[in-house]
Amino acid sequence: MKLAGIDVEAVSVGGLETCIELPAFDIAFDIGRCPMSAVKRPRVLFTHAHMDHMGGIAYHAATRDLVGMKPPTYFVPRENYEDVLGLLDAWRRLDRSTLPCNVHACGPGDRVDIGGGRIAEPFRSPHRVPCQGYAIVSTRKKLRADLVGLPPQELQRRRLAGEVVSEDHEVVDVAFTGDTVIDVVDREEKVRTARLLILEVTFLDERVPVDKARSKGHVHLDEVIERAALFQNEALLFTHFSARYSADQIVRILDARLPPGLRERVTPLLPASTPDRMR
Numbered sequence: 430m431k432l433a434g435i436d437v438e439a440v441s442v443g444g445l446e447t448c449i450e451l452p453a454f455d456i457a458f459d460i461g462r463c464p465m466s467a468v469k470r471p472r473v474l475f476t477h478a479h480m481d482h483m484g485g486i487a488y489h490a491a492t493r494d495l496v497g498m499k500p501p502t503y504f505v506p507r508e509n510y511e512d513v514l515g516l517l518d519a520w521r522r523l524d525r526s527t528l529p530c531n532v533h534a535c536g537p538g539d540r541v542d543i544g545g546g547r548i549a550e551p552f553r554s555p556h557r558v559p560c561q562g563y564a565i566v567s568t569r570k571k572l573r574a575d576l577v578g579l580p581p582q583e584l585q586r587r588r589l590a591g592e593v594v595s596e597d598h599e600v601v602d603v604a605f606t607g608d609t610v611i612d613v614v615d616r617e618e619k620v621r622t623a624r625l626l627i628l629e630v631t632f633l634d635e636r637v638p639v640d641k642a643r644s645k646g647h648v649h650l651d652e653v654i655e656r657a658a659l660f661q662n663e664a665l666l667f668t669h670f671s672a673r674y675s676a677d678q679i680v681r682i683l684d685a686r687l688p689p690g691l692r693e694r695v696t697p698l699l700p701a702s703t704p705d706r707m708r
């Protein structure tokens with residue numbers, strides 16, 4: 430699918446597996462169970478160490494090695510760094526392989542170069558275990574603020590005279606929350622303003638009420654609706670729906686409950702869109 434002009438290949442079912450690929454950025458977020466397409470991504474940014482988000486890490490590294498691809502780079506929360514190294518070492522001993530890969534620890538406040546002129550900025554996503562989302566930021570040129578409104582001939586004259594008429598500005602292309610409670614929307618401007626927001630919305634109706642959703646460390650649709658006016662995103666991809674909801678139910682509930690102005694920008698990542706997976 431293409432959202433806000435960005436290609437996204439994704440699978441996500443709460444508790445079972447999540448893997449979000451951005452082919453044009455050459456990255457993936459999380460690998461719960463490694464889809465074959467994700468093997469192609471040389472960089473993976475992990476949000477947290479729940480099995481449905483990190484379970485496929487060793488498989489990813491091993492499969493890339495098997496088919497002769499260069500060692501992948503994994504970005505993991507600082508809290509997980511030592512244990513991820515230990516996990517990979519355990520796999521090396523178990524299958525007598527070298528499992529080539531690079532692991533980098535990062536956390537909120539860092540700016541991580543992910544290639545292609547893009548920076549990943551981790552931010553805190555409050556969850557049951559340490560978790561961080563990522564904002565993917567690129568730098569664009571735009572006309573210097575003090576020159577806005579000048580006639581084109583004047584700008585051309587200044588350019589020819591050697592004046593620099595543009596300035597850099599940063600655009601948040603994508604924000605991916607990972608698993609989180611809704612508070613991340615209130616706290617993180619990048620989440621509210623990213624061109625494409627990929628947000629977990631695990632629970633959708635009274636079958637799991639808001640307080641239960643919060644205690645499980647997840648977002649409930651009621652909380653999204655309360656904040657509808659906060660989302661300035663061009664497009665939103667809702668992910669990580671609980672396996673208790675069918676694709677039909679998800680669409681019906683979103684159609685019925687999301688206010689106009691938000692509904693048109695929301696694409697649900699439906700279980701039926703992943704026929705090669707277990708659902």
Ligand SMILES: [Zn+2]
Nearest residue numbers: 443444481608
């Ligand atoms: Zn999860």
Ligand SMILES: [Zn+2]
Nearest residue numbers: 477479556608
């Ligand atoms: Zn989780």
